[in-house]
Amino acid sequence: MVAKELGFTTKMLTTPYVKQDPYNSLHMPVYETGAFEFESAEDIAAAFQDKQPAHAYSRSTNPSVEYLEKKIVAATGGRAALAMASGMAAISSTILALVRPGENILVSPHLFGHTYGLFHKTLKNLCIEARFCDLLDYENLEKNIDENTRLLFFETVTNPQLEVVNIRKLVKIAKKNNIIVVADSTITPINVFNAKAFNIDIEIMSSTKFISGGGTSVGGIVVDTGVNDWSGLRFLSTFHEKKGDMALIAKLRKEIFRHFGPTLSPRAAQLQSMGLDILELRVERSFENCLRLSEHFSDHPSIKKLTYPGLASSEYYRLSKEQFNGVPGTIMTFDLSTEDDCFSFMNKLKVIRRATNMNDNKSLIIHPWSTIYSEYPESLRLEMDVHDTLLRLSVGIEDIDDLIDDIEQALT
Numbered sequence: 479m480v481a482k483e484l485g486f487t488t489k490m491l492t493t494p495y496v497k498q499d500p501y502n503s504l505h506m507p508v509y510e511t512g513a514f515e516f517e518s519a520e521d522i523a524a525a526f527q528d529k530q531p532a533h534a535y536s537r538s539t540n541p542s543v544e545y546l547e548k549k550i551v552a553a554t555g556g557r558a559a560l561a562m563a564s565g566m567a568a569i570s571s572t573i574l575a576l577v578r579p580g581e582n583i584l585v586s587p588h589l590f591g592h593t594y595g596l597f598h599k600t601l602k603n604l605c606i607e608a609r610f611c612d613l614l615d616y617e618n619l620e621k622n623i624d625e626n627t628r629l630l631f632f633e634t635v636t637n638p639q640l641e642v643v644n645i646r647k648l649v650k651i652a653k654k655n656n657i658i659v660v661a662d663s664t665i666t667p668i669n670v671f672n673a674k675a676f677n678i679d680i681e682i683m684s685s686t687k688f689i690s691g692g693g694t695s696v697g698g699i700v701v702d703t704g705v706n707d708w709s710g711l712r713f714l715s716t717f718h719e720k721k722g723d724m725a726l727i728a729k730l731r732k733e734i735f736r737h738f739g740p741t742l743s744p745r746a747a748q749l750q751s752m753g754l755d756i757l758e759l760r761v762e763r764s765f766e767n768c769l770r771l772s773e774h775f776s777d778h779p780s781i782k783k784l785t786y787p788g789l790a791s792s793e794y795y796r797l798s799k800e801q802f803n804g805v806p807g808t809i810m811t812f813d814l815s816t817e818d819d820c821f822s823f824m825n826k827l828k829v830i831r832r833a834t835n836m837n838d839n840k841s842l843i844i845h846p847w848s849t850i851y852s853e854y855p856e857s858l859r860l861e862m863d864v865h866d867t868l869l870r871l872s873v874g875i876e877d878i879d880d881l882i883d884d885i886e887q888a889l890t
């Protein structure tokens with residue numbers, strides 16, 4: 479008989495430690511230390527030579543960070559996970575592990591602002607070309623592929639456009655052309671979206687968002703989902719010879735991550751491990767609030783256009799059900815008549831906070847045009863479908879009536 483798989487939250491509350499804690503602590507302690515001592519010279523040599531895995535130096539591995547990684551593996555069913563100092567560290571390290579100068583990446587221009595900057599400026603300077611294409615135009619996508627196309631990068635729901643790509647279609651095109659698929663699933667948390675089930679090779683998320691338990695700390699995670707055995711890839715071959723299907727994580731850990739050094743602090747790892755325990759509860763409540771708010775305000779006379787892919791009237795409703803169990807994140811956007819209206823609306827809010835970030839317990843509002851995207855020329859912002867009349871609301875877990883009242887009073 480096959481044992482019944484535990485539910486998401488039970489898994490998070492029962493993931494065992496790698497070693498038993500000497501005091502039987504119910505929370506993984508914060509191992510706030512730079513290095514670890516060994517019993518003998520032989521032991522430290524064995525650790526460094528990879529003969530006997532052990533924590534030696536916290537830039538590379540640390541028990542508190544390792545436990546967070548273990549919980550992520552339990553939650554996603556992936557092969558392995560690597561936690562880093564931020565979502566951007568996870569994205570940039572993954573790309574540097576897999577793509578060389580002269581090669582190119584397929585990506586939508588509709589991206590989280592700093593990911594766009596990474597592709598548009600930083601990678602360009604390293605001679606890695608980002609081919610910006612409309613990932614909703616599946617036919618045109620293939621025309622952008624050539625023998626140097628190494629990777630397809632997409633966000634499961636784009637931010638702040640809230641577009642939903644058809645993941646099965648994208649993955650099919652990529653696999654047919656031998657292209658590695660990397661998904662940034664930050665907006666659709668791991669309890670509602672299963673990257674492995676969609677044949678995605680690598681899943682990346684900013685753990686600053688849902689996983690941190692409410693905006694408690696900055697972090698990022700790379701998950702090797704286990705669908706790719708990494709054989710036959712020239713740039714991973716030395717790691718593949720030594721580590722087999724752990725080649726990707728080994729290359730990240732022993733080369734890119736170790737050499738660039740974006741280490742997650744043990745303290746942040748503990749906060750994020752605890753965040754995973756309550757992730758499902760928080761997502762449920764934020765989702766309920768987000769749906770109620772978008773239903774309540776979609777016909778409001780002061781709101782020109784309200785977007786939430788979880789609304790039954792959204793063009794992405796069916797895909798959201800199929801891909802994200804009906805929970806396409808808990809971010810909604812809406813347009814007011816002018817930029818001045820947006821500012822005055824924001825300034826009248828009493829419960830909702832004026833802040834960047836997403837998936838805090840508190841509802842957060844931002845005007846993307848004048849903040850996250852303000853460094854880009856207007857024409858580029860318009861190309862990215864970011865308008866000066868758009869507001870982005872990350873819906874928290876407050877009482878719904880208070881959120882409705884707050885928005886009502888600020889709209890008048």
Ligand SMILES: *Cc1c(COP(=O)(O)O)cnc(C)c1O
Nearest residue numbers: 564565566590662664684686697
């Ligand atoms: C926040 C975010 C990132 C970057 O994560 P940091 O932890 O801020 O570095 C990347 N992608 C998406 C979709 C995000 O929302």
